Amino acid sequence: MRSILLAFAASVAFILPASAENVTVAVTAIVEHPALDAARDGVKEALEAAGYKEGENLTFVYQSAQGNPATAAQIARQFVGDAPSVIVPISTPSAQAVVSATRDIPVVFTAVSDPLGAQLVKDMDKPGGNVTGLSDMSPVAEHVALIKEILPNVKTIGYLYNSGEANSVSLLAVLKAEAEKAGLTVVESAATKSAEVQGAARALVGRADAIYIPTDNTIISALEGAVAVAEEAKLPLFTADTDSVSRGSIAALGFNYHDVGKQTGEVVVRILKGENPGDIAVKVAAGSDLVINKTAASKMGVTLPESVVKRATRTIE
Known part of the structure; x- marks a missing residue:
C-alpha cells in the first residue's frame, strides 16, 4: 500500500505545472528611476502571466543599491547567500556585481547595453555557465x-x-x-x-x-x-x-522599459521551467x-x- 501511495505522489508531482512550485526571484537595480522601475515591474508581470503569483507560489524580492556600487556588491552577496531560484540584476553595475558573486545560481540580467564589454558573457549566442539576459543597446x-x-x-x-x-x-x-x-x-x-x-x-x-x-x-x-x-x-x-x-x-x-522587463521575465520563466541559462542566447530587446x-x-x-x-x-x- 505504501509503495502505491509513493508512486501516486510521484506521478502527481510529475504532472504538476512548473508554475505550481514555490520559487524565489530576487531583483536588484543600481538605482531607482522610472526606466529601471518599469523594467522591474515588467519582469513581475511576465512572471504573473506565466502563473507565478506573489503570495501564492512566488516570492519576489527587490533591492536598490541607491547608486552605490559597493552596496550593489553587498546586495549581490546577500542574494547569493539566500539562494533564490533566479537573480535578475537590472543595469550594468548590478549585473557585474551579481555575476561576480555566483557561478551557480541562474542570473538573467537586463538593461545592459554591452554585455560583452561588461564581461558578463563571452558569447552572445552561447553565453554558457549560469548567465544570460537582455541587452538594451541603444540605436x-x-x-x-x-x-x-x-x-x-x-x-x-x-x-x-x-x-x-x-x-x-x-x-x-x-x-x-x-x-x-x-x-x-x-x-x-x-x-x-x-x-x-x-x-x-x-x-x-x-x-x-x-x-x-x-x-x-x-x-x-x-x-x-x-x-x-x-x-x-x-x-x-x-x-x-x-x-x-x-x-x-x-x-x-x-525602448519601452516595461516591455524590456516583460521580455526579461519571459527568459526567467524559461529557466524556472528547467532550461539552462547558459543555453539561452543573449538578445537585444525588441521595440523602439x-x-x-x-x-x-x-x-x-x-x-x-x-x-x-x-x-x-x-x-x-
Missing part, C-alpha cells in the same frame, strides 16, 4: 540622425555620462563613431555621482550645441539638474531613455518608441519639425 546612429533632424545646424554633441559606468563608456565609443560619420564632434563631460550631474551639465555650456544623455543610471537619476541647466542656457537636451522625456528632455528614441516633449523643446528654444511630430509614438505637450 545610437538613429539618435544622431534624430538630433540632426531637429537641429540641422548642430556641429557638436555634448556627452554627459558617468565615466565609471562600463555601459556609458561603451556607448561613448559608438557615439563617436556615428558622430564622425555624420560630420559631428563629441565633447565629453563626466559625473561620477548624482550630486555632480548639474555641474557636469554646466561644463558643456558654450562647448556643445546639444546635450546627449545615454542610458546612464547616474545621470538619469539626477536628470532634473541637467534639465535646469539646459533650459537656462537654451541648450537642447536629448536622452536615449524614453522615460526621461516626461522629465524634461526634448526627445528620445528608445519615439517620444517628444513640446514644452521642453520650447523652453530650450527649439521648434520641433513636423516630420518628427508626425512620427512620434507619444507626445508630451
